[in-house]
Amino acid sequence: MLGRLKEAIPYAALLAGAAFLYWDSSRFASLGRAGQLSPAFWPRAVLALLMGVCAWELARRVLFAPPRPRAEARPAQDEGEAARARRHPLLLAAGIGLTVAYVLLLGILGFFLATAFYLAGFMLVGRYRRAGVIAASSVLGSLAFIFVFMKIVYVSLPLGVGPFERLSIWILAALGVH
Amino acid sequence: MHDVLHQLSLGFLHLLTPANAMSLAVGLVVGMLVAVLPGLTLVMGVVLALPFTYGMGVTPSIVLLTAMYLSGTYGGAFTSILFRIPGEPLDVPLLWDGYPMARQGKPAQALGWTLLAALWGGLVTAVSAVLLAVPFAKFALRFDAPEYFAIVLFGLSGVTALGGASMPKALISLCIGLLLATVGVDDTYGADRFTFGVPILKDGIEYLTVMVGAYGLGEVLARMGEGFATPPMESGGKVETQLPRWREIWRLRPTVARSSVIGVLCGIVPGAGATVGSFVAYGAEAQYGKRRDKLGTGIPEGIVAPQVASTATVGGHMVPLLALGIPGSGATAVILGAFLLHGVQPGPQIFQTEAGMVYTIFASMFAAVIGMCLLGYFAIKPLIKVLQLPEAVTSAFVALFCFVGAYSARNSVTDLWMIVIFGVVGYLFERFRFPIAPMVLGCILGPVAENSFMTSMIAYKNDWTVFFTRPISGIVMVLTFLALAYPMIRHLRQALRVRHLPPGIAALGRETPP
Numbered sequence: 001m002l003g004r005l006k007e008a009i010p011y012a013a014l015l016a017g018a019a020f021l022y023w024d025s026s027r028f029a030s031l032g033r034a035g036q037l038s039p040a041f042w043p044r045a046v047l048a049l050l051m052g053v054c055a056w057e058l059a060r061r062v063l064f065a066p067p068r069p070r071a072e073a074r075p076a077q078d079e080g081e082a083a084r085a086r087r088h089p090l091l092l093a094a095g096i097g098l099t100v101a102y103v104l105l106l107g108i109l110g111f112f113l114a115t116a117f118y119l120a121g122f123m124l125v126g127r128y129r130r131a132g133v134i135a136a137s138s139v140l141g142s143l144a145f146i147f148v149f150m151k152i153v154y155v156s157l158p159l160g161v162g163p164f165e166r167l168s169i170w171i172l173a174a175l176g177v178h
Numbered sequence: 179m180h181d182v183l184h185q186l187s188l189g190f191l192h193l194l195t196p197a198n199a200m201s202l203a204v205g206l207v208v209g210m211l212v213a214v215l216p217g218l219t220l221v222m223g224v225v226l227a228l229p230f231t232y233g234m235g236v237t238p239s240i241v242l243l244t245a246m247y248l249s250g251t252y253g254g255a256f257t258s259i260l261f262r263i264p265g266e267p268l269d270v271p272l273l274w275d276g277y278p279m280a281r282q283g284k285p286a287q288a289l290g291w292t293l294l295a296a297l298w299g300g301l302v303t304a305v306s307a308v309l310l311a312v313p314f315a316k317f318a319l320r321f322d323a324p325e326y327f328a329i330v331l332f333g334l335s336g337v338t339a340l341g342g343a344s345m346p347k348a349l350i351s352l353c354i355g356l357l358l359a360t361v362g363v364d365d366t367y368g369a370d371r372f373t374f375g376v377p378i379l380k381d382g383i384e385y386l387t388v389m390v391g392a393y394g395l396g397e398v399l400a401r402m403g404e405g406f407a408t409p410p411m412e413s414g415g416k417v418e419t420q421l422p423r424w425r426e427i428w429r430l431r432p433t434v435a436r437s438s439v440i441g442v443l444c445g446i447v448p449g450a451g452a453t454v455g456s457f458v459a460y461g462a463e464a465q466y467g468k469r470r471d472k473l474g475t476g477i478p479e480g481i482v483a484p485q486v487a488s489t490a491t492v493g494g495h496m497v498p499l500l501a502l503g504i505p506g507s508g509a510t511a512v513i514l515g516a517f518l519l520h521g522v523q524p525g526p527q528i529f530q531t532e533a534g535m536v537y538t539i540f541a542s543m544f545a546a547v548i549g550m551c552l553l554g555y556f557a558i559k560p561l562i563k564v565l566q567l568p569e570a571v572t573s574a575f576v577a578l579f580c581f582v583g584a585y586s587a588r589n590s591v592t593d594l595w596m597i598v599i600f601g602v603v604g605y606l607f608e609r610f611r612f613p614i615a616p617m618v619l620g621c622i623l624g625p626v627a628e629n630s631f632m633t634s635m636i637a638y639k640n641d642w643t644v645f646f647t648r649p650i651s652g653i654v655m656v657l658t659f660l661a662l663a664y665p666m667i668r669h670l671r672q673a674l675r676v677r678h679l680p681p682g683i684a685a686l687g688r689e690t691p692p
Contacts, residue, residue, distance in 0.1 A: 010610050028371055031369040032367060035639075037632065037640065039369040042628045042631065047357070049353055050353035050354070053346050057350075086407070088404065091405055092402055095402040095403075096598075103591065103598055118574075118577075118578070119574045119575070126406045126568075127405070127406065128406075137571060157582075
């Protein structure tokens with residue numbers, strides 16, 4: 001039973017979200033012209049379909065799912081497959097945290113520093129341990145990105161604030177980006 | 179026909195300009211690299227290349243992305259055959275005969291058959307795109323809003339029904355995409371929808387951030403959640419390609435013909451695509467092939483059928499994309515995105531207004547086929563060196579590409595937050611096995627579907643039967659219902675069949691496939 005409920009969680013969450021959006025659509029439902037469909041018609045039609053499918057899946061999984069036989073553990077085809085089947089929630093949380101920190105710090109540290117730290121951090125979190133390769137690829141990678149995007153594609157990447165901005169400008173000058 | 183050939187020859191001339199030729203060459207190499215690397219999917223590669231096209235003209239941009247798409251259908255064959263690692267899902271049937279042939283000490287022959295199949299499939303796809311696109315476009319000139327709505331609905335239902343995942347999950351993914359497309363100020367009445375007082379949401383959610391986040395960062399997070407468990411490969415062995423003899427090739431005529439037709443048809447039908455084409459062609463070979471009893475033991479038919487079909491789908495996909503503006507797959511959705519970013523709306527008029535560009539794209543497909551085969555023949559050894567890169571390093575750079583790509587579109591940090599949000603959404607989709615393609619297509623085609631629906635309702639005084647009473651839209655609506663009903667009927671038949679089995683076996687049969 002617990003397994004069935006666990007399977008049903010995504011559908012229940014989606015159903016609740018869709019119901020909330022359906023309720024929210026009443027704010028703009030009255031804005032249409034007389035005799036014409038309101039601007040809420042299309043999103044409501046989509047939400048109705050979404051709620052219908054979620055309700056069906058919920059009912060199917062919780063109420064009508066037949067009891068499952070005790071499945072014997074399927075032997076993994078190879079070592080790689082077995083390793084991939086294992087989950088690493090802490091690693092994932094660290095990766096998401098690192099990514100959020102990157103976006104937060106990009107405007108403060110500037111593109112070069114934030115990117116170099118992000119690349120190095122990502123490789124370390126990904127359990128890669130060759131320090132020389134990590135340092136070289138993160139610094140050279142950041143410089144290459146700056147050169148390609150600012151010099152060739154003309155994208156204005158964030159420079160950072162205060163001393164970090166001065167460092168970014170110095171790096172840009174060294175790379176010949178004006 | 180004479181006009182088509184004239185335009186095509188002009189297209190070849192345009193292709194010789196430095197920008198187009200360079201785009202073609204880069205697209206071929208990058209497409210093949212992306213397909214070789216197991217961590218990167220073909221669609222993800224095309225998405226990551228998109229930001230580089232901002233500063234380019236529309237023609238080189240589309241040439242680059244199309245070349246990547248085409249060579250990507252071939253590149254994954256190497257790792258499938260040599261290392262039993264399918265770079266893409268479409269390469270899975272290739273390893274069933276390709277890998278056994280390589281294990282029998284004939285890897286060079288296996289690669290030779292793949293090269294030949296990719297060459298044939300590519301030429302078929304280029305010819306079919308040239309021949310079918312103009313009649314398609316002429317036919318589409320008769321379309322009004324109800325026909326457009328019906329066609330878009332057919333495209334979305336095809337992706338939902340044929341996408342390979344469970345239909346309810348695909349429908350949910352599609353609904354989420356359609357809802358994302360409604361965020362912001364609506365086109366008909368100017369009403370704020372689902373903005374929750376956040377000013378940036380008034381502009382709507384950029385489909386680019388949805389695509390890059392869900393496909394790119396989502397995949398990176400999914401691999402991180404698995405602990406980057408794919409070990410780097412040793413590829414130091416002898417790798418070369420040996421072409422088969424003419425007599426051997428001639429013997430495979432029926433296989434090649436069958437697979438070519440299957441490939442082109444799977445390309446034209448929205449949602450079917452290269453993976454479905456590859457599997458269907460292998461299945462057809464198992465059903466109708468002369469040596470069907472030997473399939474799976476390492477025979478050329480098992481390599482040629484899926485490779486011809488998967489490469490042949492590319493041109494089929496380009497036909498509805500160019501003639502109707504409707505993408506049938508993730509990769510063509512990105513190519514449509516590139517058109518729109520450059521202010522060009524594909525559709526029947528494009529053959530009059532941008533004929534030069536369209537025929538340059540067609541010409542580039544012919545050149546790309548030749549180029550990818552030459553690349554596969556001469557540059558295979560350095561190409562598969564990328565397999566030695568550790569997954570954590572490539573993934574770090576892929577994540578960075580996602581961010582820089584999304585930032586480049588509007589120089590907005592808000593888009594980076596969107597990438598993070600859709601990256602997590604993409605990861606959750608992967609985790610719970612929801613397909614991403616319907617969401618992306620819903621996001622891109624949602625505004626077209628809503629506008630054509632609302633325009634029809636205003637023009638025909640809310641008479642919804644107009645979609646069924648007009649001949650073209652009526653036929654397309656029937657096809658849409660058939661596309662949606664087919665998987666349901668198939669599911670019901672399977673359920674009935676399982677019910678008639680003994681209890682123990684029936685219970686096993688109800689287990690959801692992985």
